[in-house]
Amino acid sequence: MKSGDFQNIKKLLLRRRAFLLKADHDIDKEIKDKAEYRHGDDADIAESAYEQEMAYLFKSRGQDEVRYIDEALKRITRGEYGQCAECGEKISSKRLAAQPYSILCIECQEATERTEQKNNSVFQQ
Ligand SMILES: [Zn+2]
Numbered sequence: 001m002k003s004g005d006f007q008n009i010k011k012l013l014l015r016r017r018a019f020l021l022k023a024d025h026d027i028d029k030e031i032k033d034k035a036e037y038r039h040g041d042d043a044d045i046a047e048s049a050y051e052q053e054m055a056y057l058f059k060s061r062g063q064d065e066v067r068y069i070d071e072a073l074k075r076i077t078r079g080e081y082g083q084c085a086e087c088g089e090k091i092s093s094k095r096l097a098a099q100p101y102s103i104l105c106i107e108c109q110e111a112t113e114r115t116e117q118k119n120n121s122v123f124q125q
Helices: 003-036 042-078 093-098 106-119
Strands: none
Touching: 003 042
């Protein structure tokens, strides 16, 4: 990949990052607003508890993605973008096109997901 391509990817990642942070902020606001107006019967309360749970789930996915994006941006700066963080192999351009924040090749990603399912943690430092 030419370094010019990285600039486009960087722009794309930064835009996505800004979008995710704004969405995260909006969700916080929505959760707070809903909490303030919460009253009514049990069904209402159950419904809003469910909505809140979904909002938190969405939030945590967004935060995970921001972490991936930060990592990908760091790798662009270091000139390591497009290489698997785990095995050092090239990540396929098809995979990067679908998920520009990928820092692992598909094999390592799948291996990580299997481990994650066991200990439920996205990033192990
Ligand atoms: Zn790999």
